[in-house]
Amino acid sequence: MAELxxxxxxxxxxxxxxxxxxxxxxxSWRTYRPVLDMEKCIHCLRCWILCPDSAVxxxxxxxxxxxxxxxxxxxxxxxxCPVGAIEMKLESEFMREEQ
Amino acid sequence: xxxxxxxxxxxxxxxxxxxxxxxxxxxxxxILRQVLLAAQQDDYHVVASIATGCMEVVTTxxxxxxxxxxxxxxxxxxxxxxxxxxxxxxxxxxxxxxxEGKVAFFAFGGDGGTYDIGLQSLSGALERGHNFTYVxxxxxAYMNTGIQRSGATPKGANTTxxxxxKVEPGKRECKKDLTAIVIAHNIxxxxxxxxxxxxxxxxxAQKATVTEGPCFINVLSPCPRGWRFPPDQxxxxxxxxxxxxxxxxxxxxxxxLTINYKPREKKPVTEWLKSQGRFKxxxxxxxxxxVEEIQQDVDARxxxxxxREAADSEEPE
Numbered sequence: 580m581a582e583l584x585x586x587x588x589x590x591x592x593x594x595x596x597x598x599x600x601x602x603x604x605x606x607s608w609r610t611y612r613p614v615l616d617m618e619k620c621i622h623c624l625r626c627w628i629l630c631p632d633s634a635v636x637x638x639x640x641x642x643x644x645x646x647x648x649x650x651x652x653x654x655x656x657x658x659x660c661p662v663g664a665i666e667m668k669l670e671s672e673f674m675r676e677e678q
Numbered sequence: 679x680x681x682x683x684x685x686x687x688x689x690x691x692x693x694x695x696x697x698x699x700x701x702x703x704x705x706x707x708x709i710l711r712q713v714l715l716a717a718q719q720d721d722y723h724v725v726a727s728i729a730t731g732c733m734e735v736v737t738t739x740x741x742x743x744x745x746x747x748x749x750x751x752x753x754x755x756x757x758x759x760x761x762x763x764x765x766x767x768x769x770x771x772x773x774x775x776x777x778e779g780k781v782a783f784f785a786f787g788g789d790g791g792t793y794d795i796g797l798q799s800l801s802g803a804l805e806r807g808h809n810f811t812y813v814x815x816x817x818x819a820y821m822n823t824g825i826q827r828s829g830a831t832p833k834g835a836n837t838t839x840x841x842x843x844k845v846e847p848g849k850r851e852c853k854k855d856l857t858a859i860v861i862a863h864n865i866x867x868x869x870x871x872x873x874x875x876x877x878x879x880x881x882x883a884q885k886a887t888v889t890e891g892p893c894f895i896n897v898l899s900p901c902p903r904g905w906r907f908p909p910d911q912x913x914x915x916x917x918x919x920x921x922x923x924x925x926x927x928x929x930x931x932x933x934x935l936t937i938n939y940k941p942r943e944k945k946p947v948t949e950w951l952k953s954q955g956r957f958k959x960x961x962x963x964x965x966x967x968x969v970e971e972i973q974q975d976v977d978a979r980x981x982x983x984x985x986r987e988a989a990d991s992e993e994p995e
Contacts, residue, residue: 594738594740594741594742594743596743597695597743597744597745597746597747597748597749598695598743598744598745598746599695599741599742599743600695600696600697600698600737600739600742600743600744601695601696601697601744602697602742603697603698603742604697605696605697605698605699608702623684624684624685624688625684627684627688628684628687628708628711628712628876629708629873629874629876629913630708630711631700631702631703631704631705631706631707631708631711631912632696632697632698632700632702632707633692633694633695633696633707633711634696637688639689640685640688640689646696648696648697649696649697650696651701651702651703652702653702653703653704653902653909653910653912654703654908654909654910655703655708655909655910655912655913657910658910658911658913658914659913659914667910
């Protein structure tokens with residue numbers, strides 16, 4: 580992954596390297612977290628192509644877990660899943676579990 | 679090989695990274711991802727410019743960028759002019775034998791930067807015949823500055839500068855038919871698309887990439903914040919736009935129009951209006967006449983499209 584550039588390392592106005600926003604954390608925006616039932620998933624990849632946050636990870640044509648660093652919990656994946664394999668669960672429930 | 683197979687495309691690197699600041703459920707970033715994935719095909723490399731607007735603001739927060747392709751942002755009105763210059767420089771380098779690679783030039787702009795502020799630079803670039811593709815993500819208002827009306831805002835929509843209230847019913851004027859304006863430039867390829875049909879949109883982006891000369895793709899970009907709907911419905915709303923014929927999917931290749939999606943049952947426009955908070959006031963009795971007008975506008979445009987398609991198919995090749 581590209582290193583985050585510091586402001587004093589760059590010429591004004593130009594950003595030397597692409598894709599550095601991948602290092603940022605937008606997971607804290609989430610109110611709901613997508614939870615995938617891997618047994619139901621048919622790997623149609625519709626959630627991947629419709630994700631606004633590039634948060635659905637695919638490896639060798641197979642759906643992997645959602646990237647929770649980037650996922651903002653919009654719920655498009657759950658709404659568009661043709662087999663209902665994704666459920667949106669309140670993020671606060673996970674917080675309670677983790678505590 | 680050019681492909682729209684999701685499985686094959688998923689093996690490629692996403693050209694727009696996550697971590698950008700677009701609102702949850704944004705239609706614009708879905709469009710960018712699909713277009714970039716599809717365009718970086720064969721041995722083409724994408725070089726892009728972007729007009730000021732939502733996508734520019736959320737993907738290029740200094741000192742970071744979400745783009746994994748070279749991107750220029752210049753100003754609000756000159757996305758098309760900027761890419762024209764890049765494309766002219768590329769042709770010069772090629773002529774001098776200093777560069778061998780294949781480049782697909784893409785200009786992006788929102789409806790503000792395309793329908794309104796960037797219209798003259800778009801028109802100029804189309805007329806000069808540069809080899810590039812302009813992709814407009816049309817979210818039907820100036821969203822990132824706070825939902826001000828634009829030339830793309832449809833009739834009856836509530837915006838902060840054409841608010842619905844006791845006297846005014848929201849925007850009174852019709853949406854500008856930009857695709858028709860672009861068609862009038864007689865460019866080789868022009869299309870309307872929507873992110874709910876990724877393969878259709880990606881096919882169009884690929885066609886535009888390999889077509890010599892200027893191409894234009896106008897893509898509807900549902901905006902949960904500005905259109906007032908829950909963020910998980912972005913794709914369903916786009917589908918509804920196609921099903922009600924509010925946003926027909928069609929393409930014009932060398933002057934020949936083809937409609938890419940004809941709903942089996944054309945839904946009434948009220949279903950589209952009811953799905954979004956920006957049209958809520960239209961269901962008050964005093965605004966009923968506007969709903970009827972909107973339905974008539976949509977029907978008339980759909981009839982004209984069908985008639986043109988039929989006429990074009992009869993023309994000799």
